[in-house]
Each structure stands twice: as C-alpha cells, then as structure tokens.
Amino acid sequence: xxxxxxxxxxxxxxxxxxxxxxxxxxxxxxxxxxxxxxxxxxxxxxxxxxxxxxxxxxxxxxxxxxxxxxxxxxxxxxxxxxxxxxxxxxxxxxxxxxxxxxxxxxxxxxxxxxxxxxxxxxxxxxxxxxxxxxxxxxxxxxxxxxxxxxxxxxxxxxxxxxxxxxxxxxxxxxxxxxxxxxxxxxxxxxxxxxxxxxxxxxxxxxxxxxxxxxxxxxxxxxxxxxxxxxxxxxxxxxxxxxxxxxxxxxxxxxxxxxxxxxxxxxxxxxxxxxxxxxxxxxxxxxxxxxxxxxxxxxxxxxxxxxxxxxxxxxxxxxxxxxxxxxxxxxxxxxxxxxxxxxxxxxxxxxxxxxxxxxxxxxxxx
Amino acid sequence: xxxxxxxxxxxxxxxxxxxxxxxxxxxxxxxxxxxxxxxxxxxxxxxxxxxxxxxxxxxxxxxxxxxxxxxxxxxxxxxxxxxxxxxxxxxxxxxxxxxxxxxxxxxxxxxxxxxxxxxxxxxxxxxxxxxxxxxxxxxx
Numbered sequence: 001x002x003x004x005x006x007x008x009x010x011x012x013x014x015x016x017x018x019x020x021x022x023x024x025x026x027x028x029x030x031x032x033x034x035x036x037x038x039x040x041x042x043x044x045x046x047x048x049x050x051x052x053x054x055x056x057x058x059x060x061x062x063x064x065x066x067x068x069x070x071x072x073x074x075x076x077x078x079x080x081x082x083x084x085x086x087x088x089x090x091x092x093x094x095x096x097x098x099x100x101x102x103x104x105x106x107x108x109x110x111x112x113x114x115x116x117x118x119x120x121x122x123x124x125x126x127x128x129x130x131x132x133x134x135x136x137x138x139x140x141x142x143x144x145x146x147x148x149x150x151x152x153x154x155x156x157x158x159x160x161x162x163x164x165x166x167x168x169x170x171x172x173x174x175x176x177x178x179x180x181x182x183x184x185x186x187x188x189x190x191x192x193x194x195x196x197x198x199x200x201x202x203x204x205x206x207x208x209x210x211x212x213x214x215x216x217x218x219x220x221x222x223x224x225x226x227x228x229x230x231x232x233x234x235x236x237x238x239x240x241x242x243x244x245x246x247x248x249x250x251x252x253x254x255x256x257x258x259x260x261x262x263x264x265x266x267x268x269x270x271x272x273x274x275x276x277x278x279x280x281x282x283x284x285x286x287x288x289x290x291x292x293x294x295x296x297x298x299x300x301x302x303x304x305x306x307x308x309x310x311x312x313x314x315x316x317x318x319x320x321x322x323x324x325x326x327x328x329x330x331x332x333x334x335x336x337x338x339x340x341x342x343x344x345x346x347x348x349x350x351x352x353x354x355x356x357x358x359x360x361x362x363x364x365x
Numbered sequence: 366x367x368x369x370x371x372x373x374x375x376x377x378x379x380x381x382x383x384x385x386x387x388x389x390x391x392x393x394x395x396x397x398x399x400x401x402x403x404x405x406x407x408x409x410x411x412x413x414x415x416x417x418x419x420x421x422x423x424x425x426x427x428x429x430x431x432x433x434x435x436x437x438x439x440x441x442x443x444x445x446x447x448x449x450x451x452x453x454x455x456x457x458x459x460x461x462x463x464x465x466x467x468x469x470x471x472x473x474x475x476x477x478x479x480x481x482x483x484x485x486x487x488x489x490x491x492x493x494x495x496x497x498x499x500x501x502x503x504x505x
Contacts, residue, residue, distance in 0.1 A: 031415065034415060034416055035415050035416055035441050035442060036415075036416040036441060227415070227441070227442055231441060293419050293421070295418070295419070295439050295444065297444060317441060317442070318418045318419075318439065318440075318441045320416075320441065323418075347437070347444070
C-alpha cells in the first residue's frame with residue numbers, strides 16, 4: 001500500500017477531538033464524542049460526516065451514457081439531469097467490482113461516486129473498457145465530501161446554503177456553489193435518515209464544516225465518525241463493499257436483483273446475472289438478529305440447527321437503536337429468508353439468532 | 366455519558382488511576398482488602414473499547430488460574446476477554462453490570478468493579494504493576 005492519505009478536513013478532525021484511524025488507505029475519524037452519542041444524534045437530530053475518501057470519476061462525451069450502460073447493471077437511461085442512481089459494476093462472471101452512485105450531470109456527462117478502497121481499481125477497469133466518444137477523469141482529489149444526515153439535516157443545511165432544499169427530492173441533486181467554488185448538494189446518504197451528501201472544493205471543506213456545526217449548534221448537530229457510520233448503515237440494512245460484497249459475490253447473491261436490469265440491453269456480466277436470476281444461486285445474503293445477549297461480529301461462523309456450518313457473518317454489531325445484536329452474512333439459499341432459526345458461533349459458544357427481513361430500522365416518515 | 370470521561374487530557378489520566386490499586390498489562394486493576402481482591406478494567410481499557418453494552422461474568426464459586434479468561438466485555442465495536450489478574454475463587458460479582466453496563470465507561474475504577482476474588486496465592490499481588498508503571502505502559 002502507498003502512504004496513508006489525509007482528507008482536506010484532517011486538521012478539523014483533530015480540533016474536534018476525533019480519534020483518527022487508518023481506513024481504506026485514509027486517515028479517518030472513527031469517533032469524536034463517542035460512537036453511541038453520535039449514532040443517537042444522527043437518528044434524533046443530525047450528524048456531520050467527512051466522506052472525502054470516496055472517489056469521484058467523471059465520464060464526458062456523446063458516448064458517456066453508452067459507457068455507463070455497458071459498465072453498470074442498473075438502467076442509467078431512465079435518470080434525468082440532476083438525478084442519482086444506486087448501481088454496481090460487475091465483472092464477466094457477475095462478481096461485484098464496486099457499488100456506486102451514478103449522477104447524471106448532463107446528457108453527455110456522468111459522475112460516478114465509488115468507494116475509497118476501490119477507486120484506483122475502478123478507474124483502471126473503466127478506462128480499460130472505454131469506447132467511442134468519451135473521456136474519463138479521476139476527480140477524487142478535486143472533491144471534498146461531507147454528509148449531513150438526520151432529521152434536522154435539511155433545516156440546518158438551509159441556513160448555510162442559499163437553496164430551497166424542498167425542491168431537492170430523494171436521490172436528486174443540485175450543482176450549486178459554496179465559497180465561490182462549485183458544490184454538489186445531493187439528497188442521498190448511508191444512514192437510513194433524511195440527509196445530504198455535499199461535494200465541495202477541498203479548500204472550502206473546513207469553512208463549510210464549521211458553518212454547519214455553528215448553524216446546527218442549537219439543534220444538537222455534532223461531528224460523527226466511521227464507527228457511527230457503520231452502525232447506522234447496518235441498522236438501515238445497507239451493505240458495505242469489502243465486507244458484504246466483493247468480486248466473489250454477485251448482485252443476485254447480495255439481494256440487489258432490483259438494481260439489475262437485463263432488459264436495458266447488453267452490459268458486462270449480463271449473461272452471468274441473467275443465468276443467476278433464472279437458475280438461482282447456491283447462497284444469498286440474509287439479515288439476522290441475535291436472540292438474547294450476543295453480538296454478531298465480522299467473521300463469526302453461522303450454523304444451522306444441527307450445528308453444520310452454513311455461512312459466515314460479513315457485518316455485525318450491537319444496534320444502538322434496537323439494543324440487540326444484528327448482522328448479515330451469506331448462507332445457503334434455503335436459509336436466506338426471514339423467520340428462520342440459525343446459530344452464530346461466538347467465541348466457542350453457539351448463540352441462537354433469527355433471520356429477519358431488513359432493514360433493522362426504518363425511519364418514521 | 367458524563368462529560369468527565371470525554372476529557373482525555375494527560376492531567377485527567379494521571380489523576381484517575383488510584384495509587385492504592387495494582388494493575389495488569391491486560392488493563393485490569395485490583396484493589397486488595399485482606400485476602401480478597403476487587404477487580405475491574407482500567408480507564409484506558411474502557412476508553413479503547415468505547416460504549417460498553419454487555420459484561421459477562423462468572424458464577425460465584427468459580428475458580429480461575431492467573432491470566433485465565435474469567436468473562437467477556439463487549440462494546441458496540443469490539444469484544445474482549447477479561448483475564449484473572451491473580452488465581453483464586455470468585456466470592457462476589459457485580460450484578461449491576463448486567464442492567465447498567467454503561468457504568469464501565471462512566472466509573473471504571475469505582476462502581477463498575479466486576480468481581481471479587483479470594484486469592485489462592487497472595488504472593489501474585491506483589492508482582493502486579495503500580496499505578497505509575499501502568500500509566501507508563503499505556504503511554505508507550
């Protein structure tokens with residue numbers, strides 16, 4: 001691995017008392033006041049996350065849409081200017097290269113927002129498949145990104161940017177400006193709450209973060225770290241690339257069949273995914289809750305009622321909202337539906353768990 | 366969570382480790398009273414673990430050799446064994462930790478004690494770390 005990198009907000013994190021750890025090649029805050037505090041703040045008020053480690057790759061040209069269609073499993077032709085789409089890139093076998101957001105900036109311009117640890121790999125993959133009138137630019141160093149998430153997010157953000165946020169629907173965005181520099185304000189997130197992801201010029205990130213905390217002070221807005229981001233996304237039933245998905249798992253196995261659109265035409269991995277859709281897969285991901293005290297952790301073995309190994313926990317945590325152990329993992333397909341008793345081997349003990357239909361937590365509308 | 370434990374200054378840390386306790390490299394403390402030791406985890410340990418959500422303790426009457434795991438502690442993000450700082454028999458456990466595990470974060474050196482052990486080899490106590498030795502260890 002190359003050197004550990006710092007985001008434009010590094011000094012801000014240190015000033016805010018962030019506990020810095022290495023994550024996906026970046027020095028990131030895992031927590032500030034405490035994971036539980038931050039989790040509760042996001043569910044009840046709002047939290048501000050630095051997600052500048054995420055990658056941004058731009059495709060431009062008359063064939064940009066054709067390229068996105070070939071590289072991703074969802075149908076990007078249905079989104080309009082100012083709309084974002086959750087999708088995945090897969091290889092010829094259907095294995096997930098990355099999950100990502102596609103932003104339609106214009107008919108001939110798309111911004112792909114990819115995971116931090118996969119940005120270099122994704123860029124190479126996309127570049128190696130470029131065809132026709134399209135150029136690629138890795139803009140990851142040109143953008144800071146923060147996420148303001150929680151029920152108070154819209155009210156607080158409206159005090160900092162001059163925009164009518166009510167006009168930005170879910171998975172919609174506006175190209176705006178902050179501090180005289182371009183800014184993208186997107187109603188997306190990874191917490192299960194209402195909120196925004198804001199893309200900024202790196203030089204503006206600190207001023208923006210300070211402005212949000214000041215504007216949100218009376219609402220109890222606090223900085224939140226990767227620890228809370230992980231518990232929030234897991235409660236919301238969202239998967240994490242590298243844990244719950246990788247190149248050995250397909251969107252069908254990951255129960256992301258809803259983003260796979262074979263009818264849109266040919267794309268990389270289409271044949272494999274169509275086959276999996278019709279013939280099924282040996283394993284699927286499933287969500288579960290521990291019965292009683294016990295917290296599923298990444299790597300723990302999943303067992304059936306007879307004690308046979310049926311899979312492994314890919315993500316697990318104590319749910320701060322539900323006050324119980326929750327997790328997900330791949331199991332044989334027969335066990336991958338709700339209300340099935342399974343067991344989790346926790347440090348030599350077999351602990352009962354029950355499969356559930358995700359999400360574990362759904363916000364009140 | 367009390368504001369006090371959020372304070373992570375050196376001064377707070379120095380003041381926070383009672384001189385009359387013994388400590389281990391596994392981040393436990395022992396407070397000796399005759400042939401019984403009260404055992405808990407250190408401020409440093411709870412700070413590393415973060416929000417504690419479960420503490421699993423042994424039955425009264427169970428015996429443990431020095432350095433053997435006698436229980437587990439789980440925070441939101443991690444799970445850790447609790448190791449017996451000395452050999453002996455458990456004579457009391459802190460039942461309050463079952464319902465209020467968060468006191469481990471709030472008062473690790475006081476009300477969040479975990480077990481009381483009757484020593485089978487009191488000589489083991491002398492080999493444990495002093496408060497200043499332990500703090501030197503955590504600041505390495």
